[in-house]
Amino acid sequence: MRLSGVLPPPRFAQRRRLVDPATGNVLDDGLVLWFPAPHSATGEDVAELHVHGSRAVLASLMDLLRGFGLRLAEPGEFTRRGFVNGKLDLLQAEAIADLTAAETEAQRRQARRQLNGELSDLYQGWRDRLITALAHLEAAIDFPDEDLPPEIDDRILDETQALIAQIENHLADGHRGEKLRDGISIAILGPPNAGKSTLLNRIVRREAAITSPIPGTTRDVVEAAIDLQGYPVVLADTAGLRDSDDIIEQEGLRRALQRAEEAEIRLFVFDASCPAEAHAASAWPGPDTILIANKIDLVPKSSHRSSGGREKDIERRAIPVSALTGAGMDALMKALAGRVAENYRLEAPVVTRARHRQALEEAAFSLRRALLASLPELRAEDLRLALRSLGRITGAVDVEDLLDVIFRDFCIGK
Numbered sequence: 001m002r003l004s005g006v007l008p009p010p011r012f013a014q015r016r017r018l019v020d021p022a023t024g025n026v027l028d029d030g031l032v033l034w035f036p037a038p039h040s041a042t043g044e045d046v047a048e049l050h051v052h053g054s055r056a057v058l059a060s061l062m063d064l065l066r067g068f069g070l071r072l073a074e075p076g077e078f079t080r081r082g083f084v085n086g087k088l089d090l091l092q093a094e095a096i097a098d099l100t101a102a103e104t105e106a107q108r109r110q111a112r113r114q115l116n117g118e119l120s121d122l123y124q125g126w127r128d129r130l131i132t133a134l135a136h137l138e139a140a141i142d143f144p145d146e147d148l149p150p151e152i153d154d155r156i157l158d159e160t161q162a163l164i165a166q167i168e169n170h171l172a173d174g175h176r177g178e179k180l181r182d183g184i185s186i187a188i189l190g191p192p193n194a195g196k197s198t199l200l201n202r203i204v205r206r207e208a209a210i211t212s213p214i215p216g217t218t219r220d221v222v223e224a225a226i227d228l229q230g231y232p233v234v235l236a237d238t239a240g241l242r243d244s245d246d247i248i249e250q251e252g253l254r255r256a257l258q259r260a261e262e263a264e265i266r267l268f269v270f271d272a273s274c275p276a277e278a279h280a281a282s283a284w285p286g287p288d289t290i291l292i293a294n295k296i297d298l299v300p301k302s303s304h305r306s307s308g309g310r311e312k313d314i315e316r317r318a319i320p321v322s323a324l325t326g327a328g329m330d331a332l333m334k335a336l337a338g339r340v341a342e343n344y345r346l347e348a349p350v351v352t353r354a355r356h357r358q359a360l361e362e363a364a365f366s367l368r369r370a371l372l373a374s375l376p377e378l379r380a381e382d383l384r385l386a387l388r389s390l391g392r393i394t395g396a397v398d399v400e401d402l403l404d405v406i407f408r409d410f411c412i413g414k
């Protein structure tokens with residue numbers, strides 16, 4: 001108000017001149033918005049000034065605001081205040097960080113779902129059921145002589161068992177939520193000279209490369225991060241698969257095999273003119289290994305499908321491409337994107353962070369121990385521990401030590 005004269009009505013944008021009250025100087029004119037508490041993102045009184053974004057305008061405005069005793073927000077401070085004031089829980093705060101960092105459509109969708117409270121509802125639902133079970137158990141402990149329903153013990157055990165099953169099922173999600181945040185790993189492998197590097201380059205040039213590198217990935221295998229029709233993918237080009245006496249080559253091979261093993265999807269490339277080379281692909285059976293017959297530009301059309309038996313089968317299953325000319329690449333990218341989409345069609349909410357996974361594993365552990373407890377008091381203690389583990393995910397308990405870690409990674413202004 002000291003800056004803009006009359007405040008606009010709450011939550012309405014109005015154009016105002018922003019004037020230094022001490023000198024009467026007009027600093028700028030722009031939009032002013034006013035969100036009185038508690039109906040704001042942080043739950044506190046919030047004012048927004050939309051001004052011309054030049055350095056000089058911002059500097060003069062910031063100087064003035066500093067004179068009023070205001071300061072710049074720390075990274076994540078708005079979200080943190082929103083959490084402290086009960087506007088959102090920790091899962092939703094983390095979703096805001098994910099949404100801000102989202103580089104692909106699938107990452108955006110996952111963060112939005114979490115921000116909408118899908119995961120919060122799931123975990124809170126489990127907590128509520130656990131609270132009820134614990135309340136029943138405590139009643140049975142405190143009032144053993146009262147007329148409590150005789151089947152109460154069975155009901156508590158059944159509920160504990162049901163919760164264990166649901167948490168374990170939720171944990172057995174193939175880490176898909178975490179992979180969607182970090183990048184889905186696809187390994188390119190095959191014999192030397194099959195054209196793996198050429199293929200990687202061709203794919204990366206076709207797809208929009210994601211600019212920020214994904215941290216924590218090994219550098220000895222050449223990697224490229226791309227946005228594959230909305231999915232964040234990290235493509236790794238591995239050393240050629242062949243027997244060797246060379247120690248360095250053996251190490252390269254060991255890493256290639258490990259990478260191939262860990263990858264979500266494998267692209268096995270072989271030279272279309274020597275389909276016998278494709279035999280090594282049989283080490284990775286299943287739909288997550290896509291066979292690619294490369295260099296079809298070198299194979300005369302008439303000689304296609306000329307080999308017999310097993311080779312014929314491999315040729316039939318392989319997608320024919322030429323990494324050099326680009327022939328067949330559309331079909332390959334379609335097959336690859338289809339495979340990824342198939343694996344990541346997420347109906348139910350999935351675990352999105354290691355922090356949540358650890359808490360869920362602890363909760364399941366406590367619940368399993370509760371089932372085995374010899375005394376009701378011990379069982380109650382285990383249920384309380386499980387409750388605490390679940391509460392830590394949404395921030396209902398034990399938040400203080402977590403806050404700095406969680407909000408550290410936010411950007412300024414969020």
Ligand code: GDP
Pocket residue numbers: 191192193194195196197198199240294295296297298321322323324325
């Ligand atoms: P890598 O060892 O599997 O990574 O194979 P490279 O990508 O280094 O390719 C080996 C050789 O095959 C290079 O000379 C490439 O230019 C060539 N090459 C790769 N793909 C094709 C292709 O589709 N057609 C033809 N004619 N040559 C190719």
